[in-house]
Amino acid sequence: MDKQGSQLIRGLEGVVAAETRLCDLDGTHGRLAYAGYDIEDLARRATFEEVCHLLWWGELPTAAQLDKTTLALIAARAIPKELIQAFGLVPKDTDPMRVLQAAVAMLGMRDPDATDNSRAANLRKAVRLTSQLATAICAHHRVRSGQEPVAPAADLSHAANTLYMLTGRRPTAVVAKAFDASLTLYAEHELNASTFTTRVIVSTQSDMHSAVAGGVGALKGPLHGGAGEAVMRTLMEIGEVKNVDAFTQKALAEKRRLMGFGHRVYTAGDPRAAILRGMAEEACRQSGQFKWYEMAVKLHERVHAAKTLIPNVDFYSAPLFYSLGIPVDLFTPVIAAARIAGWTANIVEQHDDNRLIRPRGDYVGPTRRAFGPLDTRG
Ligand code: SDX
Numbered sequence: 001m002d003k004q005g006s007q008l009i010r011g012l013e014g015v016v017a018a019e020t021r022l023c024d025l026d027g028t029h030g031r032l033a034y035a036g037y038d039i040e041d042l043a044r045r046a047t048f049e050e051v052c053h054l055l056w057w058g059e060l061p062t063a064a065q066l067d068k069t070t071l072a073l074i075a076a077r078a079i080p081k082e083l084i085q086a087f088g089l090v091p092k093d094t095d096p097m098r099v100l101q102a103a104v105a106m107l108g109m110r111d112p113d114a115t116d117n118s119r120a121a122n123l124r125k126a127v128r129l130t131s132q133l134a135t136a137i138c139a140h141h142r143v144r145s146g147q148e149p150v151a152p153a154a155d156l157s158h159a160a161n162t163l164y165m166l167t168g169r170r171p172t173a174v175v176a177k178a179f180d181a182s183l184t185l186y187a188e189h190e191l192n193a194s195t196f197t198t199r200v201i202v203s204t205q206s207d208m209h210s211a212v213a214g215g216v217g218a219l220k221g222p223l224h225g226g227a228g229e230a231v232m233r234t235l236m237e238i239g240e241v242k243n244v245d246a247f248t249q250k251a252l253a254e255k256r257r258l259m260g261f262g263h264r265v266y267t268a269g270d271p272r273a274a275i276l277r278g279m280a281e282e283a284c285r286q287s288g289q290f291k292w293y294e295m296a297v298k299l300h301e302r303v304h305a306a307k308t309l310i311p312n313v314d315f316y317s318a319p320l321f322y323s324l325g326i327p328v329d330l331f332t333p334v335i336a337a338a339r340i341a342g343w344t345a346n347i348v349e350q351h352d353d354n355r356l357i358r359p360r361g362d363y364v365g366p367t368r369r370a371f372g373p374l375d376t377r378g
Contacts, residue, residue, distance in 0.1 A: 003360040013264065017357070018199065022055055022345050023190040027265035032272065034188055035059075043275050048158050048183040048338070049073060055188055055345035056126055069127070070157075076131035077152035077161070079103075079139060080110050087143040096140060096333045097220040101213050103136040104129070108209025115207055117351050125208045126344035133340050134158065137333040138165035159183055162337065167325055174286065178279050179324055182317060185272045186335050188342030189313075190265075194218035194225065198343045199350045203357040208347050215343045219336055222259065228331040230259035231318035234299075236328075241294045248302040258303055260315030269310050276316035283323040292319035 009015055024033040032039040035054050042051055046060070053061040053069045061069060083106050090099055108114045111128065113121040139149035142165075150165045159180035163171040171179070189195065197218040201211035219225035238247045251258060263270055277297075284293035296319050300311050321331050 003362070006360060008362050011264070012359075017191055017196065018350070019353075020190065020346070020349060021058060022342065022349060023188050025190045025265060027263075027267055030266055030269040030271050032189075039185065039271055040275060043181045043184050043272075046184060048180050048187070048341075051184045051187050052126075052130060052341045055341050056123055056348065072127045073131045073158055074152075074154050076128040077135050077154075079107070079132050079135045082110075083107065083136065084139050084143065084149055087140045090140075090144075092144045094144075095220070096137065096144075096329055097216060097226075097336070099140050100133070100137060100333050100336060101216040101220075103140070104133070104209055104213040104216060107132055107136070108207070108213075111209060114209055117202070117205060117207060119348060119352065122208055122344070122348045122351060126341075126348065129208070129212060129344060130337075130340050131158070134162040134337045135165060137330065137337055138162065141166060141327065141330060142168075162334075163324070166330070171324075175283070175324055178283050178320065181279060182276070182320065182334075183338040183341075185275060185313065186317075186338035188339070188345065192224065193221075194339065195343055195346050198347055200357045202347050202350050203354055205354070208344065211347050212340065212343055215339070216336055219339065220332060225314075225332045225335045225339070227259045227312070228314040228318050228321065228335060229328050231296075231314055232322055232328045232331065234259055235292055235295050235318065238295055238299070241291060241298055244295055244298040244302060248299060248306065252303075252306050258307075258309065260311055260318065261303055261307075261309040263310065263312045266310060266312065270312045272313040273311045273316055276313065276320055277311075280316045280320040280323070283320050287323040287325075289319075289323050292322060295319075 022035060024036070026032070034042060034051065035058055037046075037054065037060070046054075049070050050060055050066060052073070053065060083103060086102075086106060087099065107129065111125060113125050135152060142149045147168075150168050153161050153164050153170070156164055156170065157176065157180065160171050160176035163176065163179055191199070194215040198211040198215040201214045202208070222230050238244055280296065281293050284290045296316060300315065303309055318331065321334065322328065326334055
């Protein structure tokens with residue numbers, strides 16, 4: 001079919017590219033639900049393990065099903081020793097998202113189901129990758145810090161174990177719950193750039209590891225998953241609450257892109273930001289770093305007053321992650337460790353009802369012209 005009548009839509013804004021049962025995103029009213037369950041309920045009342053089960057199998061698990069999924073995730077936490085050795089070979093200042101992308105590719109080299117795109121194999125890989133990404137992120141961080149990786153703790157939840165492998169300390173129940181809710185809030189978000197990337201890759205009948213490596217590459221960008229790290233660096237640049245007004249005036253005058261603000265879909269507000277704001281307030285207070293929260297609130301107020309820009313999911317997750325002791329350059333890998341649930345669920349969905357994703361380009365280059373031999377040019 002040619003492209004008669006099609007018009008250029010920059011950034012595919014508003015284009016519906018797939019049917020999905022995973023995520024209902026109402027940008028006009030600022031509402032978000034995973035498979036029919038409101039994000040507020042899931043963040044406050046479900047665990048990340050329950051949300052993974054919901055995204056992969058379409059239903060919240062029964063107690064028996066949750067035990068089975070939890071045990072499968074625990075059993076899959078180990079990563080090959082060769083991968084840990086490889087972490088020792090990369091330059092210490094390598095962007096952790098670049099290391100994560102390579103780690104996913106290397107996990108694909110050893111996964112027994114790597115080239116099997118059946119639903120059963122994809123669901124096995126979804127469990128393995130969800131557990132292995134967390135372990136890989138933490139192990140790389142320990143190795144680049146000159147420390148031995150912390151072996152996963154089978155008695156801890158996915159969220160608690162991730163913080164434990166990262167810091168070497170078992171988190172308190174309050175900290176673990178805040179991090180667990182963060183993972184749920186970041187788990188899935190319809191056809192965002194990284195998820196769409198994974199769908200494009202598997203639409204060629206390529207495999208889950210190839211697609212997730214692509215998704216990591218897309219999430220890395222500061223317009224997408226990289227924004228959280230950029231928000232924290234902005235707060236650090238401002239330094240103190242008293243500096244927010246001057247910073248905001250200068251940034252607006254310079255027409256600076258304010259990280260953590262704006263969204264392609266949400267016009268009335270990002271519901272995740274509202275939830276994360278409350279969590280950030282509590283966590284920053286508990287950790288004695290309340291100034292980061294105060295600065296974020298004041299910056300939010302000043303920017304919103306000047307530009308009616310809404311804070312997105314990355315705005316309040318930044319002070320929250322910082323107060324939980326997560327290194328700033330691991331904010332995006334941590335988001336990947338959550339979004340792997342949504343990426344893998346979308347990959348399963350794409351494989352279930354696949355058609356090669358292949359949009360058109362509108363040619364605006366030179367009209368047809370004769371080829372001149374080299375000695376006639378110039
Ligand atoms: C995520 O898609 C998803 O679902 C993503 C995500 C998910 O869960 O997967 O929600 C996660 O990626 C959240 C977004 C994180 N990115 C940032 O915080 C980076 C800063 N935000 C912007 O770059 C921007 O708001 C985007 C990229 C998020 C959305 O960009 P759009 O839809 O392409 O909007 P645009 O860049 O065309 O901006 C429209 C107008 C422009 O003004 P004009 O040039 O037309 O006068 O709004 C302005 C922009 O200048 N604008 C901003 C701004 N965001 C938009 N101006 C200053 N600072 C900003 N952050």
